[in-house]
Amino acid sequence: MILGGARFLSGLLAGFLGDAFTTRPLIIFGSIVSALGVALCVFVKSIWVLHLTLGLIHGFGSGIVYSMNPIVISEHFIKHKAFAMGINYAGSTLGTFVFPKLLEYVVGLYGFRYAMLIFGGILFNSVAFSLFLRQPFWLNKRATVSNTPEICELGFQGPTEPFIISGSITGQVTSHNDKPNLIYRGLNIARLPMFYVVTFSFISFGLGYDCYNSLLVDFAIDKGIAKSKAVGMTSLCSVADLAGRLILPALTDRNLVKRSTLMILLLSLVGVLYIMLPYASECGYIFTLTLGLAALLGCGVVLFPVLLGEYVGLESIAMATGLMTSLSAVFSFTKPSIIGKPHPFTLV
Template identity: 25%
Template sequence: MARLAMAMQQEKKHQHVEAPDGGWGWVVVVSLFISSALVFGLLRSLGVFFVEFVRYFGESAQAVSWITSIGVAVQQLLSPLGTAACSAYGSRRVVMIGGFLSALGFILASQATTLTHLYLTMGLISGSGWALVFTPTIASVMQYFNKRRSLAMGLGFTGVGLSSFAFSPLFQFLVQLYGWRGALLILGGLSLNIIVSGALIRPLGPTKVIERTKAKSLSDKYRSFFSHTCEYFELSLLLHRGFLTYSLAVTFINAGYFIPYVHLVAHSRLVGFNEFQAAFVISSTGVTDIVGRVVSGWASDLRHMRSLHLLTIWSALVGLFLLLLPLCSTQGNYVGLQLVSMAYGFCAGALTPLVFSVVPEIVGKERMVGALGLLQLIESFGGLLGAPLSGWLRDLSGSYILSFVVAGGFLIMGSIIITTLPHFCSCTNPPPLSPKDTKNEFTEEERLKQVLSLDSTENIHNTDRIPETLLSQNHITLEEIPLSAKRTDDDADC
C-alpha cells in the first residue's frame, strides 16, 4: 500500500506539467510551420501534376484523383497510430521517422511506370509518413499553449498558405524544366526537411512507456492487451456523443475541403486559362489562406465568441464560395475566378486551426491527444471519397461545375451538423466536468471494456489491481477511491 501510494505521487509529479504559453513552445510552432508546409501545403499544390499524369498515363480524371485521395486518407486513417506512438515514445522520433517516409514515397514515385505505382508510393508510403508527422506535431503545440492556443495553431498553419503560394508556380516551373519525374525527385529532397522540424520538438514530460516502466511491478502485471489499446488510442471516445457528432461534421467538411486544391488548376485550364494563370490562382488562394489563419487564431483567442461558433461560420462561408466559384469563372472571367478563390482561401484558412483547437472543448484536454488521432481516422473517409467523386462528376458532365457544387454542399452540411452538438447554443464553453459528470465517463469506459471482452473480474476496490487505465483517465477522484491519482486539465499524454 505504501509503495503504491508513493508510485501514484511520483506519477502525479511527472504528469502535472503546466502549459507555458510561450518559451520553447514558439520553437515547436516553427516545427508545425515547416511540417504543415511540407505536408498539406505540398498536397494542395499537387494539382499541377494532375494534368501531367492524365496526359502521360492516358487515364481518366477519376483514376488520377485517387493518388491525392489515397495520400490524404492514409494520413488521416493512420493518425491514431501516430498519436499512440507519440504517447509511447515521444513526438520527436515519431515525426522524424515520418519525415523519412514522406520523402521516400516521392523519391520512389519519380520512377513510377503505372498509376498503381503512384498509389503505392505517393499514396501509401508518403501518406504513412504524413500520419506520423502532422497530428503529433499539432498535439505538441497544443500541449505548450492554453490561453493562446488558437493563435499558436494559426501561426503554425500559415506554413500551408505560404507554401501554397510558393509551391504551385514552383512545381509548374520544375515540371517544365525537368519533367514530372525530376520534379517529384526534388519534392522528395524537400520533404527531408521534415526530419529537421521533428528534431525541434522538445517534450514537456515523460512518455507513457517511461512512466509505466517505473511502476510496472506495482500495478501493471494483470492488464490485458485490450486495456493497453484503450489507453493509447482513447477508444472510450467512440462512445462519446459529442465527439462522434463533431467527427461526422468534420468528415463532411473534409470531403469538400480538398476538392479545389485537386481540381482548381484543371478547371482553370479547362475554361481557357494558360498554365501559369491557373497556377497563380492557387498561389493567390494561398496568400489569403495565410491571412485567414492568423486572423482566425487572433479572433478566437479574444474570447468574444466561442471557437465552435466561429468554426461553424467559417465552414458555411467556405461552402458558399465553393458554390459561387464555377459561376464566377465562366466566359473567361479571370478576375471573378481570382476574387472568389481568394475569398475561399481566406475562409478555408480560417477554419483549419479551429478544427483542432475546439477538440479540448469537446473531450477535455486530458483526452486531447487520442481524440486528435481518432478524429483524423474518422474524417479520412471524407478525404478518401471527396476527390474521386469530384473526378467522376467531371468525367460524367464534362466540366468541374457540378464537382464544386457538391463540394460546397458537403461544407454546408458539415456546418449544420456542428450546430447539433451538446451545449452549442451556449454563449460560453461548458464548465469543467464535475465529479458527478465523471461517473458518466466511467460508465463509457466500463461499457467499452465489456465490448472488448476484458476481464470482468477486475475489482477497482482491490488496491493491488487498480487498472492503470482508470488512474490515467481522471475518472476517479481521491474521495471515491483511496490512493488514486488526481489529474488536472493541463495534463498531457504525448
C-alpha cells in the same frame, strides 16, 4: 484517393502510438517516410507505381506528421493556442507562394520524375527540424521512482518526554499522471457527443478542402483561364489562406468570438461560396470567390484541432485525433466519385 486515405489511416496509427509514447519519434519517422515516398517517384514509369510512392508511402508518412504536429502545439501552448496553431499550419500556406511555380519550372526543366527527386530532397529537411521537438517537462509521463530504503524519523515534544518513531519505508511511487489503458480511454472518448459533432464536421470540411486543392487549377482552365495564370492564382490565394489561418483564429484567443460560433459561420459561408463558384464566369469573379474560400478553409484547418482538444482534453487528444482520422479515412475513398477525372498529365 490513396494519398488521402493513407494520411488518415496513418493518423489513426499515430494517434494510438502517440497516446503511449511521445510525439517526437513519431514525427521523425513520419518525416523520413514522407520524404522517401516523394524521392522514390524518380523510379516511376506508370501511374500504378505513382499510387504506391506518392500515394501510399508519402501519404502514410505525411499523415503521421500532420496528426502529431497539432498535439505538440496543444502540449506547449495554453494561452493563444489558436494563434500558435495558425502559425504551425502557416508553413504549408507559405510553401504555396513558392512551390507551385517552382514545381512547374523544375518539371519543365528536368521532367516530372527528377522534379520529384529534388522535392524529396527538400522534404528531408523536415527530419532535421523534427529533432528539435521535445515534450514539455510538466507532461513527462515517466516519473523517476526510487526503491532505495529511506529512514523516516518523526519527533515531537510532548508534555512529558520526546517520542521518536524510526523505521524504513520501501515502496514504489505511482505517478498521478499514469493514464488508463487505451481501451478505457477510447471508450471515454466514444461517450462524448461533441466528439461526433466535431468529427463529422471535419469529414465534411475535409471533402470540401480536398476539392478546392484538387480542382482549383482544373476549374480555372475549364473556365477559359490559361494554365500558367491558374497556377499563379493558386499562389495568390495563399495570401488569403494565410490570413485565415493567422487572423481569424486569433480572434477566439481574445474571446471576441467563441470558437464553436466561428466554426458554424465558417462552414455555412464555405457552403455558400461553393454554390456560387460554378456560376462565376469571369476571371475577376472567380478570383474573388476563391480568395474568400481560401481564407475560410485556412481558418478551418486551424480551428478543428483546437476544438477537438477543448472537448476531449489534452490527455486524450492523441487518441481522439486517431479516432477522428480513422473515421475520415472511410469517407476519403468516396472522393474520386465527387471530384471526377482530373486533366491528364504525362510522367516524363
